[in-house]
Amino acid sequence: MQKVNAYKLPASGEAREHLREKGQFWTPDWVAEAMVDYVLADKDNALFDPAVGAGAFFRAAKRIAGEKGIYVSLSGMDVDPTALEQAIQYGLKKDDLSGVKIGDFVFQPPPTKLPAIVANPPYIRHHRISATIKEQLKHLSLQTIGKILDGRAGLHVYFLIRALTLLSENGRLAFIMPADTCEGKFANDLWFWIAANFTLDVVITFTSEASPFPNVDTNPLIFFIRKAKPKEKFLWVKCDEAQTEMLKMWVRSGFEIIPENGLTVIQRELTEGLNTGLSRPPVIEKPSKYVLGDFAQIVRGVATGANEFFFMTYEQVKQLGIPDSYFVRAIGRTRDVPSEEITQETLDSLQAKGRPTFLLALNGETFENYPEKLKKYLKDGETLGLPQRPLISQRKPWYKTETRTAPPFLFSYLGRRNSRFIRNTARIIPLTSFLCVYPKSNDKEYIGRLWKILNHPATIANLVMIGKSYGDGAVKVEPRSLEKLPIPENVIEQFGMPTQMRLFEDEEIYKIDSVIKRRKT
Incomplete structure (x- = not known):
């Protein structure tokens, strides 16, 4: 059979949306073979x-069995019969699929324990x-791990839980999954149980250049897990070369050979890995004494519930004839801010391009x-049904919008290799699309020095420690997570923070109730 190391994915439109609904992102052979090699071992x-x-x-199993001279029986499940037709197109025979049952693995699992489970579950x-x-x-989740997982856990997480419960003693599992498996709010409960x-x-982690799923908005990880007594240490791998044979060679050696490249x-302590995050590299330096929350408060940007109605261009405002006093100037997407500063010239340029900058x-x-x-x-707006939309329906009256004091700094909420403070x-x-960063002092010197600290490369480098990783190097940081961003002590010392700037040791000057102003009806 010819190897398949890349699958063509629809870039946009209905086909791309269909792909998201099914969560089907096929595994390239160079990754699949390494995963299968692990679960089959040498028997x-x-x-x-x-x-x-x-x-x-x-x-991969047929190829590995041939290379090792072992016998492998194949069985499995899938909810989509049309996907199995693709399996035939990619070189499998009908006999190879005779052990496949059409059904829901999570809710209709096999009745027996299994010695070798491998999967790329639907994302x-x-x-x-x-x-x-x-x-x-x-x-x-309550029945299996004793807790109800946070509702943001995707279906792939439950595939992993179900599969682990089906492993026979000393059985092996290899799953390739998105990084949110160990970065989401549910991750602590999940991995405590595992x-x-x-x-x-x-x-196994991948650099963006080596990702098995290029142009897909997720950061993949591979987990090798056994049904055996837990160990205190595990191996953490970074793969930086796509289609490398070294991955399979290293797995086949029982993790003994020292990889020459790729x-x-x-080797990491399990406790450290779980505390740091399994998708993240180990923390080598001692934890920083300071975090961003010591110096600033973080609030998400305004959620309108209907940007197409509340967020307008200059031309729309003039055509409607609504007085300017009912608008504030705003920016909606990170790509509208190409630099590290938003000035009046930025707004003028966006207005000339026909971009919306007026928020009702x-x-x-x-x-x-x-x-x-x-x-x-x-x-x-009422005719359009806006009052019935989920977010808007919670407001009284429905057209009352969230308000913010203009923050001295913004943070790009989801950045592709360009996460930055603005x-x-x-x-x-x-x-x-942005987070608001409110320094805990109005002092100009404080704000100026904090600005330099925020954009220091050492500070930016720490974003990976608190953010959720996505495809192509993207990092998403939630408000509470950004407050936990470690600020290196040497950076604080470099910019000579005076004692009065460390307001977290004294009384906070800038209170959050002045940030989010709730106007009375």
């Missing part, structure tokens, strides 16, 4: 794949899972007090 075995799809692991995120299925998944009941042998292997900012006063043109616009000289209001 005749029965391989089970709970999400067969295009058959990458079955192809279906929580917001694409129905409420009914979510309730069933809650029951599964670490207490199984042996984590290896975690892989970096580090209503404080919820009586409808009758508004000018006629604004009242007409709000009535149009100085808000123009005093705009950011939407949810």
Whole structure:
């Protein structure tokens, strides 16, 4: 069979949306073979794949069995019969798929224990899972690990849980999964259970250049786990060369050979790995004494619930005839800020390009007090069904918008190799693509020095320690996580922070209630 090390994915449109709904991202052969090599070890075995799809692991098993001179029986499950048709197209025979059952692995698992499980489970995120299925998944997690996992756990997490419960004694599992498996809010509960009941042998990470899924918005990891007494240490691997044979060679050696290229292997303490995050490299330096939350407070940008209605271009504002006093200047997306500072020139440039920079900012006063043109616009919004939208329906009245004091700094919420702090000289209001950074002092010297500290390369480098990693080097940082960003002590010393700047040791000057102003109706 010819090797398949890349699959063509739809870039956009209906086909791409269909891909997201099914969560099907096929595993390239160079990765599949290394995973199968681990679960089969060096003996005749029965391989089970709970999400067969295009058959990458079955192809790998046939190739590995031939190389090792062992016998492997193939079985598995999938909910999508059309995916199995692709498996035939990629070189499998109908006999190879005779042990595949069409069904739901999570809710209709095999009745027997399994010695070798390998999978790339469907990457279906929580917001694409129905409420009914979510309730069933809650029951599964409570029954299995003793806790209900946070609702943001995707279907792939439950594939892993179910598969682990089916491992026979000394059985092996190899799963390739998105990094949120060990970065999400649910991760602590999940990995506490895994670490207490199984042996984590290896975690394999990939640089963006070596990703098995280029142009896919996720950062993949491979987990090698055994049903055996837990160990205190595991091997953490960074793969920096796509399609490298070294990965399979290293696995086949029982992790004994020292890779010459393509892989970096580090032995880590399990406790350290779980505390740091399995997707992240080990922390070599001692923890920093300071975090960003000591110097600033973080709030997400404004969520309108309907940007197309509340966020307008200059031309739209003029056509509607709504007075300027009902608007504030705003920016909605990170790509609209190419530099590290937002100035009036930035706004002028965006306006000339026809980008929206005017946010309708209503404080919820009586409808009758508004000018006629604004009242007409709000009535149009009611006709469009805006009051029934999830976020907007929680507001009284529905058109009352969130407000923010213009933050001195912004942080790009999801950056692709360009996560950065931005100085808000123009005093705009950011939407949810940004986080608001409010220093705990109004002092100009404080703000100026904090700005230099925030953009120092050593500070930016620490983002990987607190953010969620996605594809192509993207890092997403939530507000509370950003407050935990370690600030290196040498950076603070470099910019000569005077004692009065360390406000966390004294009384906070800038209180959060002055940041989010809730106007009374």
